[in-house]
Amino acid sequence: MRRDRIIFETVRTTLTILIALLIGYVILLFATDKANEAFKWFLLGPLSTKRRIVELLNRTTPLIFTGLAVSVVFQAEIFNIGAEGQLFFGAVAATFAALYFPHIKFLQIILVMLFAMAAGGAWAAVPAYMKAKWNASELVSSLMMNYVAFFFGLYLVNYHMRDVNAGALVSYRFPRTAWLPRMLRRYNLHPGILIAIGFALLVWFFLYRTKYGYELRMVGKNKEFARFSGIKVENVVIYSQIISGMIAGLAGAIELMGLYKRFVWQMTPGYGFDGIIVALLARNNPLMVIPAALFISYLRTGSYVMGRMTGIAPEIVVMLQAIMILLITAEAFLAFWKRRMIEKSAMSREE
Amino acid sequence: MNEVIKSILSAQFFYSVLRVTTPVLFAALGALLSDVAGVINIALEGLMLMSAFWGVMVSAWTGSAWIGLLAGVASAVLLSLALAYFHLNLKTDLILAGIALNMFASGSTVFLLYLFSGDKGSSSSVKSYVLPNVDIPGIKNIPILGDILSGHHVLTYIAFLSVFVVQYLIYKTPLGLRMRAVGENPNAAQSVGISVKRIKYTSLVLSGLMAGLGGAFLSMGYVSWFARDMTNGRGFIGLAAQALGGKSAYGSMWGALLFGAAEATSYTLQAIRIPSEFTNMLPFIFTIIALIIYARAKIMQIKKIREKQTSHEEVGL
Structure with a gap:
């Protein structure tokens, strides 16, 4: 049960992050014609130089x-x-x-x-x-x-x-x-x-x-x-x-x-x-x-x-954070999947 | 000191009280409309910001302040629909959803402002339009009273008229009755066939409408541009004003006026060279003190009722 919950929470968090990043990419597509380049800097920029790694830490x-x-x-x-x-x-x-x-x-x-x-x-x-x-x-x-x-x-x-x-x-x-x-x-x-x-x-x-x-x-x-x-x-x-x-x-x-x-x-x-x-x-x-x-x-x-x-204005990340808060705290988000998982584990225990 | 007292007693001061009260009053009415249905709308701050931004942008694009107002209000209503969807359908925690939407409004307005105008601080490079001020014939010519009541921004009048409309809506219409029923006891309301979800949606949309009007006032009347995070806590103060006023629109109005008086006083103090950083914090301190007084009074009231009950029981024995 406990392990199931951890798996569920991990999947949900990962999915939330992916959705937020996808939305970020779509916003960039509308905002600039260099969306791919911008998105690459956004995803890989923090590790591109030593100075930026220090900044990150x-x-x-x-x-x-x-x-x-x-x-x-x-x-x-x-x-x-x-x-x-x-x-x-x-x-x-x-x-x-x-x-x-x-x-x-x-x-x-x-x-x-x-x-x-x-x-x-x-x-x-x-x-x-x-x-x-x-x-x-x-x-x-x-x-x-x-x-x-x-x-x-x-x-x-x-x-x-x-x-x-x-x-x-x-x-x-x-x-x-x-x-x-x-x-x-x-x-x-x-x-x-x-x-x-x-x-x-x-x-x-x-x-x-x-x-x-x-x-x-x-x-x-x-x-x-x-x-x-x-x-x-x-x-x-x-x-x-x-x-x-x-x-x-x-x-x-x-x-x-x-x-x-x-x-x-x-x-x-x-x-x-x-x-x-x-x-x-x-x-x-x-x-x-x-x-x-x-x-x-x-x-x-x-x-x-x-x-x-x-x-591109870095404030875009504030929007993405907001979307992540909404999805992570949304109890009904993926709830159907959670229910199925609980049912399955209950069934297997009965057997 | 004499200078301050003199300027506080002037007609101009009372005029400015009504002016600075306007956005807070809209926010307080928005807070009230959601509160009666049992929803704390902490996103008011972000809803106002959103409306302030889109009001300016759309008025600049279309050349019409009224279309700008419409767009601003529509953006706030849309965002409050998002809040309702996340809270009621996806079961997101209401307060966290509100915080998230405030963040979203703050981030997206700066992001888009930079995209549209190349400036991150304010929209001063964009030529936008403001809604007109209105003179009231008759009252305009009365000395002093005319100076206080006439010549205000059109949204200021709408704000104070809204007080009566909202009060009527909540206490005299079937919709208001349902809203109160849902706020009082959602299960009981459900059991007599009221759709709790629908009522909560409605009250959040109405709440967003009010916040939208308040935000539009800020950027299309109070000043004539949009600035980053320009709501500056007014949505939150609206929440506090409503908390002070209880479940009545008149109460919310008095709460908002109290805050408006504090803010107008702080501007007066700035005129005698008290630093603006210092005077800017006064309305917030004032709100905290008001909250304490209110909470204390409420506790005393509860105590009194309890004492009465116990003494009744003793008589019964």
């Missing part, structure tokens, strides 16, 4: 983090979709910590990360508390918090930490003590991906091997049952969202310390919403988040390479 890092953040709340059946704002505000907090905390080698990196985690956690705590205390919809309030994070963060950066000598609206450059080290000499591959993988293992251990993780999953499976079996549901609602926010906040810190060395965003980078498709592809399993994030990063990187080589 670096882009995977924030997606693992936001995928984990979303998985944690989704496992508790909580629709806090504020990872975007938590990441953004975490990055703002990281900028503050990088600029104003004592410039001590190694120690500052840790402090910046902790500060960003605290900021992301605090941001997530608002909808969490509202939900637990007053039963206010975390969906709407977490969306509102995204916008507050964006505007408040921009205000803090543009008016208090802005480097007026830089050509663009960016913060001061971080001191070297707040840079993540390079792992390759010629390319800027930062160790964020290792930290992200470490966090995936950590979150897996938390969810499947600790009492708190068990309670969290129970609340997700059946809230009333969890309550009757003595789990304090309100506490779970709060700590699951705070943990999720801390992970998202950390992503913001690592992105800045590893890649940009200063605050550079005037738009939200979108990783929070990408985290939703990562979590869905991974079926909220922290270990599966790693390949899922790699896959989404692959699509993203492919779309940018395609954009650079052929002038």
Whole structure:
């Protein structure tokens, strides 16, 4: 039975991806007369040069983090979709910590990360508390918090930490003590991906091997049952969202310390919403988040390479992600096949 | 500070409240129309964006703002049909489907904008048309009141008229009765022969219609171009406004007006050189506070009812 389910989910996910790619190809056919060339760059671009492979890995890092953040709340059946704002505000907090905390080698990196985690956690705590205390919809309030994070963060950066000598609206450059080290000499591959993988293992251990993780999953499976079996549901609602926010906040810190060395965003980078498709592809399993994030990063990187080589807007990949979300969560999609499979296995057991 | 108070008390301020309320009011009515049938339409944001985009593009191609409006609204309705199909036929989770459609709208509008105009930020290079402003004869000449109520965009009037239409539809027509029945208890509605699926389809389409009008207002009235992600959370705020207003169109209207007042105030604050980043976040903070107050009041109400029940039981004993 369990094996059947895994086969079914794998086939369904693969089919979803293929359908989305096919739709992408059809869109390209309408958009350009060089569709084949564009599609080739899209599919193979990320592996075409070493620099692009590094780009692929670096882009995977924030997606693992936001995928984990979303998985944690989704496992508790909580629709806090504020990872975007938590990441953004975490990055703002990281900028503050990088600029104003004592410039001590190694120690500052840790402090910046902790500060960003605290900021992301605090941001997530608002909808969490509202939900637990007053039963206010975390969906709407977490969306509102995204916008507050964006505007408040921009205000803090543009008016208090802005480097007026830089050509663009960016913060001061971080001191070297707040840079993540390079792992390759010629390319800027930062160790964020290792930290992200470490966090995936950590979150897996938390969810499947600790009492708190068990309670969290129970609340997700059946809230009333969890309550009757003595789990304090309100506490779970709060700590699951705070943990999720801390992970998202950390992503913001690592992105800045590893890649940009200063605050550079005037738009939200979108990783929070990408985290939703990562979590869905991974079926909220922290270990599966790693390949899922790699896959989404692959699509993203492919779309940018395609954009650079052929002038097609890389936003096409956002459309494909949306189609994937729709098909993966569509329960009736391929349901007939699932039913047949269940019937077959039941028949064979009877014999 | 005096300056601020003076400008808040001016006719111009109230005029701008009605203006900035318009898109949120459409979104709130859209939220209400789906909510009464028990469907949370979180895709409002994307539906509005879609309509804003196609309104601009089609008006530029045809040279007619009205055909643009029609196309914009049609695109929003089409997308809400897609939402209904995925949710009702393919059993996709409603919230995730809504998020997906918001992503789809955001991605596809930027993709097509670049394809059509060569610009990814805005459609300023495309010559599009706007819908007219309307003076109301009679009211126009009344001092102050005329300045506040007359000369608005045609969709602003349609928005406020829609409040009454929607209220009538929900509470005075057979369709509205069915919608409420489905929202209240789908199984009971089914058992008396109402097609739950059909009613939910209808209310999502109506919801998309409202969102379409709101989106068209943004790009063909509020400003005269389309910009990337220009809805800027207005669809979500519409959801919040409706949540504050409960199941009545009037309630939704007051919720939307509250938000409109907050946004108009934030523009006033910008005039005295408070950074726009700071003032832009005020409506969202305001919405969060309103949600807290509303949720608290609701809990108190439930508590009171429970207390009453228990005291009745004691009397019964």
